[in-house]
Amino acid sequence: MRLVVDLNRCQGYAQCAFLAPDVFAMHGDESLLYDPQPDEEHRENVVRAVHACPVRAILLDAMNGSLSTAEARGER
Amino acid sequence: MSGDAALERLKREGRIVVVGASLAGLRAAETLREKGFSGSLTMIGDEPHEPYDRPPLSKQVLLGKATADRTALPRRLDIDAKWRLGVPAAGLDMKARRVRLADGDEVEYDRLLIATGVRARPWPKPEEGSLDGVFVLRTRDDGAALERALAAGPGRVLVIGAGFTGSEIASACRERGLAVTVAERGDAPLVGALGGVVGAVAAEMHRENGVDLRTGIMVTALEGDSSGRVRAAHLSDGTTLEAEVVVVSLGAQRNTEWLTGSGLGAGPRGIACDAGCRAFDIWGIVTDDIYVAGDVARSPHALFGYQFLSLEHWGNAVAQAETAAHNMLSESAERRPHVWVPAFWSSQFGVNIKSVGVPSMGTEIVITQGSRAERRFVGVYGYQGRVIGAVTFDQCRWLDFYEQQIEQTAPFPPPYSTVDRRPEGNRPLDADFPDPSIPTHGPTITLSGYSPADRRMKFTPAHN
Numbered sequence: 001m002r003l004v005v006d007l008n009r010c011q012g013y014a015q016c017a018f019l020a021p022d023v024f025a026m027h028g029d030e031s032l033l034y035d036p037q038p039d040e041e042h043r044e045n046v047v048r049a050v051h052a053c054p055v056r057a058i059l060l061d062a063m064n065g066s067l068s069t070a071e072a073r074g075e076r
Numbered sequence: 077m078s079g080d081a082a083l084e085r086l087k088r089e090g091r092i093v094v095v096g097a098s099l100a101g102l103r104a105a106e107t108l109r110e111k112g113f114s115g116s117l118t119m120i121g122d123e124p125h126e127p128y129d130r131p132p133l134s135k136q137v138l139l140g141k142a143t144a145d146r147t148a149l150p151r152r153l154d155i156d157a158k159w160r161l162g163v164p165a166a167g168l169d170m171k172a173r174r175v176r177l178a179d180g181d182e183v184e185y186d187r188l189l190i191a192t193g194v195r196a197r198p199w200p201k202p203e204e205g206s207l208d209g210v211f212v213l214r215t216r217d218d219g220a221a222l223e224r225a226l227a228a229g230p231g232r233v234l235v236i237g238a239g240f241t242g243s244e245i246a247s248a249c250r251e252r253g254l255a256v257t258v259a260e261r262g263d264a265p266l267v268g269a270l271g272g273v274v275g276a277v278a279a280e281m282h283r284e285n286g287v288d289l290r291t292g293i294m295v296t297a298l299e300g301d302s303s304g305r306v307r308a309a310h311l312s313d314g315t316t317l318e319a320e321v322v323v324v325s326l327g328a329q330r331n332t333e334w335l336t337g338s339g340l341g342a343g344p345r346g347i348a349c350d351a352g353c354r355a356f357d358i359w360g361i362v363t364d365d366i367y368v369a370g371d372v373a374r375s376p377h378a379l380f381g382y383q384f385l386s387l388e389h390w391g392n393a394v395a396q397a398e399t400a401a402h403n404m405l406s407e408s409a410e411r412r413p414h415v416w417v418p419a420f421w422s423s424q425f426g427v428n429i430k431s432v433g434v435p436s437m438g439t440e441i442v443i444t445q446g447s448r449a450e451r452r453f454v455g456v457y458g459y460q461g462r463v464i465g466a467v468t469f470d471q472c473r474w475l476d477f478y479e480q481q482i483e484q485t486a487p488f489p490p491p492y493s494t495v496d497r498r499p500e501g502n503r504p505l506d507a508d509f510p511d512p513s514i515p516t517h518g519p520t521i522t523l524s525g526y527s528p529a530d531r532r533m534k535f536t537p538a539h540n
Contacts, residue, residue: 004149004150006394007421008391008421011473012472028423028428029470030470031427033423034132037147063151063154
């Protein structure tokens with residue numbers, strides 16, 4: 001599972017850190033640190049965090065896995 | 077054939093090539109597919125990795141809270157692309173519409189998007205820069221290597237340059253309990269981007285957190301031991317500093333060399349393009365099939381005097397890529413401009429620093445909320461009687477308001493009284509930006525008009 005937080009949008013409401021504390025954590029009063037590739041077991045909490053974010057700053061992957069092996073090797 | 081039919085054909089069976097497989101390239105590719113492009117899409121990237129996110133590299137990765145190989149960007153959809161990773165683009169033939177790759181291969185396109193971004197500016201003396209223990213921080217591999225070096229517990233880390241990245245590295249070192257010295261040529265950290273008034277606050281943050289901050293100083297040489305490991309740095313005040321790890325954090329260079337001789341308007345300041353992301357050729361003529369997005373693009377911005385802005389900002393990469401992708405598949409009347417208001421963030425010493433607009437264009441600053449002593453304030457920048465930028469330290473919820481003020485070209489100093497006006501906020505101060513002609517670590521926004529140093533062609537006026 002991959003995610004990215006648009007920190008331009010993030011306003012430090014900390015809903016994500018409350019709902020998925022293993023993935024998101026506040027660092028100081030406003031800054032957010034997060035694990036960009038959390039383990040699958042946290043998905044349910046992360047999905048909750050995505051929906052709870054008041055500014056919709058969390059983007060979660062819509063497709064599973066990474067590039068296929070052939071692509072990763074750079075083959076056409 | 078009518079334009080509509082050509083566009084439909086492009087969408088159905090055209091060939092689009094994206095050079096640069098990072099944030100801008102990926103978001104552009106996703107937007108192309110969302111807009112119904114079903115032709116062939118080729119993604120070319122010089123790094124062997126699929127697109128990944130860079131901001132965590134100087135934050136959670138250096139803190140050891142995430143690993144560099146787990147920052148791959150999430151995908152909004154399957155872009156069904158041919159990936160050419162680990163091979164840089166080496167040339168462009170505009171006439172034949174071909175991108176040449178470093179391995180000799182060539183890729184033909186109907187539309188090209190250039191998003192080659194920037195790379196870390198290396199230490200100017202290569203033999204010193206290649207010593208063991210000397211790092212830059214830009215790529216995923218850089219991040220992994222630096223994290224390993226910090227985890228080994230070096231006796232002292234030297235960070236050269238106190239821009240945003242340098243300051244974040246210093247902050248991470250302190251959080252890990254490492255001794256760190258920061259050497260900055262300017263008078264304070266962040267002065268290039270935010271000026272001396274805010275730079276003074278940043279300097280206090282460094283020192284309060286135990287950073288050995290040395291300003292107004294240059295590193296003149298790095299010295300290695302007999303095994304080729306960095307041992308010490310020589311400073312311009314005559315002193316020598318012992319350090320086991322040195323991080324060169326001197327800003328970035330644009331990846332445009334591969335376009336030399338192509339006829340595209342590309343140079344050290346980026347690739348000039350119109351507000352619709354279409355690249356200019358060297359004559360200033362807009363191309364119709366080559367688009368630019370992200371850190372490498374320079375485009376005129378109506379809000380900022382039509383200066384060509386080149387923005388090393390995460391949000392800009394996303395917004396410009398989406399605009400470029402939209403315009404690539406649109407008739408001229410449907411194209412839209414990229415008029416994003418610059419915005420960036422940094423996190424250091426537990427303080428959230430965010431900014432909108434172009435502070436470095438400002439000449440004055442007024443503190444409208446909070447106080448500098450508390451490290452919690454809003455600074456508003458003025459330029460010729462209007463609001464041009466704003467910065468917040470742990471006050472980010474005010475930024476939307478100031479973004480609107482900038483968009484409305486609101487008067488400066490702001491005429492309203494606020495809920496939280498402290499005595500220090502009543503009066504505008506000189507924002508105290510360094511003379512832009514003096515090199516420093518450089519702001520992440522380049523106000524780039526024509527540079528007299530870029531002597532790329534000779535202008536010969538017509539004579540009778």
